[in-house]
Amino acid sequence: MTTPRRPAIGVFDSGFGGLTVLKALLELIPHSDYLYFGDTARLPYGSKSAETVARYAIEATRYLEQHGAQLLVVACNTATALALDKIEARSGVPVVGVIEPGAESASKESKNRKVVVIGTEATVSSHAYRRALEQRGIQAKEKACPLLVPLVEEGWIDHNVTEQIARIYLNEAFADGFENGDTLVLGCTHYPLIRRVLRKVAPDHVAIVDSAQSTAQVVKDMLGKSLSEATEDERRKMPRLKFFATDSVEKFRTLGARFLGREIEDVHHVDLKE
């Protein structure tokens, strides 16, 4: 198979959080085309079982592949934790999740090999981060923070209540032998939006790792050759962005812009049952 010079990257999430990964991709690889799938009719995945999440994720990534994605980014910690192997098994193109890149970044950052990971209930229950970190010789403490996603979606980004709730969660996380954990992994793609609050309430000595950045770097490395072969003309072109959402297009446009940090235009409604 010859890789076209301007690759189409498929980015999948249960809803809006994956747009923080798309944002990092656009900064690092601006000369690609992107297809983004938000399974907004069935979000959130974070409170659901492994079987349900796997079924939904496979349907969504298959859709992206059928619509031209030549590389798939599973930009959702829950779907990566619960279904990455199943998505890979059913996919004809390379698949990148967010957990391995996040764990690799944490491993580079942590000096004392003690890392705290915060995420959804489903991500934490899967222990996917703990496994990925232990393989790198790191002790991991995982903590579910189910209220943070709704707070971000309510737009209470800088709210005093968000700070209180984050403080409760982080106090519980940096405890029981992890008082001196030196790295905090944002194990949910919603959390970069409240990074300022998390920075404020996390212990001062803690480094914060956001897997969006490291995932984008992994994708760039994978595409390295085809990107360097792109002609000057191709590089000058702006990225083409196309969005698919299973719930309201209007809502995707409005809420999505907050995550992506730019206007969202080309959104199509998809009904996966059709």
Place this chain on the structure above:
Amino acid sequence: MTTPRRPAIGVFDSGFGGLTVLKALLELIPHSDYLYFGDTARLPYGSKSAETVARYAIEATRYLEQHGAQLLVVACNTATALALDKIEARSGVPVVGVIEPGAESASKESKNRKVVVIGTEATVSSHAYRRALEQRGIQAKEKACPLLVPLVEEGWIDHNVTEQIARIYLNEAFADGFENGDTLVLGCTHYPLIRRVLRKVAPDHVAIVDSAQSTAQVVKDMLGKSLSEATEDERRKMPRLKFFATDSVEKFRTLGARFLGREIEDVHHVDLKE
């Protein structure tokens, strides 16, 4: 059609909230059989569009009808607000929603005809409560409170943070000409679980209306004749409860017990795509 003496009542919700309605039904009509459907794989409905909610609700209520429900209770404010007419149109049995009974209770309660309704984003956007209340000569103010459902599901029922968030929402609700609203309708079946907190932060003069109670009364009135015909033997029988959930059975059992206030045993997993 002859109504069997011991009717099977189908109760439907997106997840767990409808169990507060089932609880009220069990108190008022203990001599029935109940089929409960929680569409837990696709919850919450409260942030989704009318089209999506209607499609999901029709699938779920059809399932209950196919499994023997002779009367359907749509125990979800969002589904009632967005899809009651569509469910009724496709159903072969009587259908009861929670909004008309809730509005009727509020109408009996309110002296100055100014009522505040709190609910999910979707329920509030539909203005179903406002219409139902205005038909009764009542001025209504509707206020979306998207964080209350996640707080209940996190189990922060008596938490100081829940109280702060409830206070913020109710301060915004009892404002702009509704400072003297004299009735508060709990327009979401999750909210009875934080009734104590809401009572504490609502203005003292305000009466709280919970549509679970009034919905159960409407169902009892509809069944009146068949219930009075039941034999002594039939009346002595305990209710039979059967539950269907689209996500994890184990999670339904655990979280559901908190809403129903009793153990949940007979739960079956349902995949609506099969």
